[in-house]
Amino acid sequence: MEKSCLLPFGIFLVLLLNISASVAAPTAESVYISFLQCLKNYTSSPDQVSNIIFAQTNASFSSVLEAYIRNARFNTTSTPKPLLVVTPLEEPHIQGAVICAKNIGIQLKIRSGGHDYEGISYVSDQPFIILDMFQFRNITVDVENKVAVVQAGATLGEVYYRIWEKSKVYGFPAGLCPTVGVGGHLSGGGYGNMLRKHGLSVDHVVDAKIVDVKGRILDKEAMGEDLFWAIKGGGGASFGVILSYTVKLVLVPEVVTVFKILKSLDKNENMTELVLQWQNVAPHTDDRLFMRLLLQPVSSKVVKKTKTIRATVMALFLGGADEVVTLMGKEFPALDLSKENCTEMSWIGSVLWWANFDNATKPQALLDRNVNSANFLKRKSDYVQKPLSKVELEGIWKKMIELGKTGFVFNPYGGKMSEVSSDATPFPHRAGNLFKIQYSVNWDEPGLELDNNYTSQARILYSYMTPFVSSNPRSAFLNYRDLDIGTNSFGNNTYEEGAVYGIKYFNRNFERLVKIKTVVDPENFFRNEQSIPTQTGLDTAASESDAGKLLHLSLYWNLMVKVVWLLIFEVFI
Template sequence: MAIPRLSSLMLLSTLFVISISWQASAYSAPEKFVQCLLNHSQPSYPIGPAIYTPNNASYSSILKSYLRNLRFNTSSTRKPFLIVTALHESHVKLSVICAQVHNLQMKIRSGGHDYEGVSYVAEVPFFILDMFNLRSINVDIKSETAWVQAGATLGEVYYRISEKSKFHGFPASVEPTVGVGGHFSGGGYGNMMRKYGLSVDNVVDAQIVDVHGRLLDRKAMGEDLFWAITGGGGASFGVVIAYKINLVRVPEIVTVFNVTRTLEQNATEIVYRWQYVADKLDDDLFIRLTMEIVNGSGGDNNKTLRASFFSMFLGDSERLLSVMNKSFPELGLKQSDCMEMSWVESTVFWAPFPYGTSPERLLSRNPQFHKHFKRKSDYVKKPIPKAGLKWIFQKMIELDSPALTFNPYGGRMGEISASATPFPHRAGNLWKVQYATDWDEEGSEASEHHIDLTRKLHMYMTPFVSKNPREAYFNYKDLDIGINHNANVKASYLEGRVYGIKYFKDNFDRLVHVKTKVDPSNFFRNEQSIPTLPY
């Protein structure tokens, strides 16, 4: 995908004049912002059809169509005064420049899976730059690469790769409606990470619109900025338009299984053993462990813990059984538990759609479930003692609602330097923890109740997780660990450091230096963005 040139010298000069004068402007009405967009729109790519105000009949549906957490779909949630559904790169450039002219906050949304709604909610007047129309995917099997625009979903990426080859795939999330822009820029977890690392470990180029409205590729932006947007969050530095990725090789047949065990079925012993083998298994094997509370044999008053061992194996079932019998016989995996399929079919299975669902389902942008939820994260560096597991399980039964998911490390994750990308959680970690609570009840009381349950389980896990800092995964956005809402540069840096060290550890300071260089006025900001240096 070539970098498009500006369509005219007139547009270039207009953008330049605006970009050097915006700082002198005070806040102005949204109507003037709209006029700025319309006045400087290219005739060949008019921006008018991409603008949605509350007066537009489609405004509400556009806003809600990529709103994945129902916690932020309430009458009291502040709504954007405008949504720009960019249809062309020039619309992104205009949005960036005109927002600066009129001193307006911009939120950038690609797929809407931001756990805390940071991409579509704000405490101050704001507009959304929605990228869902910029979703082209150009797969080149000969070079084993693909250019993927930020508004594409992972399901679309998987399907388009499978159209061209049954021997290629890409390591990224198991949720097909996640948007590429946020997922890649924050790291990108998936069930092939033990074999191929994170999504960003396989990104080789990118396109970004910077604070001056320039469209830059890797060569033009320089290695520091390219490094920053491959794991440090693109929205702190500009608007990522597209990423170029290296495809990875997958076998024609892969094998999946989902085996469950309750406490009565020896789950404690099996989970305890999982801790010692999950990161040391064959690199082709990934076994995710999810623990949740379910009704026991005695009904609602008899709760028990159910452990689910959800696996992806890059090979056939015969080899998988050989690996499991040697390395993890405690699970008791049988041939009847194993399902062989193509790689793209495995992405459907992991979504999870019902077994046998056609891969075409990956092209749907509608998530299977709409729910209220809260997520938190942790990292574990030492196996949890058996007594500790029993105590945690008892606390989970008392709380009832929150679930725990352990995603194992090892393999490629331990081979890549912690400073290779902004994502620092590499060697030394055994697995990543996700805390997950979902609920259907409406209202603030229900939200406060379930969020409190999640926080309690997070607190109970304190003795068993990383310390100084207590690490967290940036793509599992969690505003509990710190919010940056201070316009004062020094205060902003101090606030940003609180969550920044947890997300990025020693890479935080380098991210701050890059941010200060490319966006010194801190235009690209949100509740957990990278701050600038306090000069």
């Protein structure tokens, strides 16, 4: 009996549909094979490339992915996972990763320490690859020339330790959490408890190395003034892959002083008066003094089963205890500071103290990356330009107690921050700002209901604060990443979308960042949910690059040949 030709052609059509779908949405396996073969062309040891690429089928995939997830909200079974995690060991690996991801037409996410509050460096709704820089962590300290070259995957704790190893009179002004990665911290601005004396981390960057969209390694001279300016506070991941920063060290005294003062609203300790005075003192006092103010709703020890507000002043003074006690006695009597409240120590000792280590801890503890550790959290930010009144503060206490969990961190400005021009770097929040607010809520247990509850609390408190903070724009801090203030969509990715959040983060500097982005990455390959858009706003990056299209067409043609042979087999055999 003669075979019908209808069945083979039916099979042919079905296979065509399946192939078309596979070309539109590449599988993890096909991406791994294509990426692996491509990356081998960018190393002197091609046989070792497979050791730095972790596909979803690799037994170590989950451990490598989860090691630097610092927000447990983005470490659930429903969280989108990368198709690959790439852990470069040398510069050509990074050059190759950029070129190969671009050729394949797949999004590249760049992670240094994983502390992005919204998980932007390791989560995406699009098929994506993570370029994880955690092994790219060399630090070279040159005390004679007062500089350090720090690779992007190093942590702040490692930076502080390596400086301390070489010198006891130099330090670097950066963040308080030792596990934060250098790449994200510095490219977003970077600040710490020496900002009133020495400004931001990026104010001390004198050179950098970056891999651009063409896979070239550029230093300050090669990248030009504009791009160098952009990656000092404009978010490096919008412009390329930061390889390293060269930073100037700053002098620190042999003896510094720290103290912590706590007062509660329910204990008749004049807590509200403390906060009123803090606003008028902390941004204006001696620039060697940084006094952070934490405000938290806590369980009352005076009235059971009720909440109260606790205020904590944590301070670093770049000098001795006697001097700061005298200063605070004159300027800040509500603090009621005595020498017994103070502890004198070395600068590296103060780094450990601020990181919540006890006084007996050795500096080597700063080398502990504390991987696979995260709680659930939400952060938001604001800037305050005029002091809050007593009535306004009392209303805030009432709202905080009503919500029950979300607290504030007030970080004072002034000093050096008021002396640097708002356009010296992309970070614009300089003179005119008294202090920055971080809205902070943490929780320990997983669950969508808890997530919604606590993130909603932070948003409600943020909304309540609208009359008291900066406006037109309501400013925000890039390193306190917050997707609530706007995102771009990969389907449109327009300038208009980018401006919604971009002007809040960068104010007038946003326009210059857009112009630079348009020049250095016109197809918007380096992109994320809050990246700098191009001037055209066209979603050229969402579509595949020309090389990527050729690769997919090649795969398509090879599969078509196989289908034709199957068809011939069915008809004639």
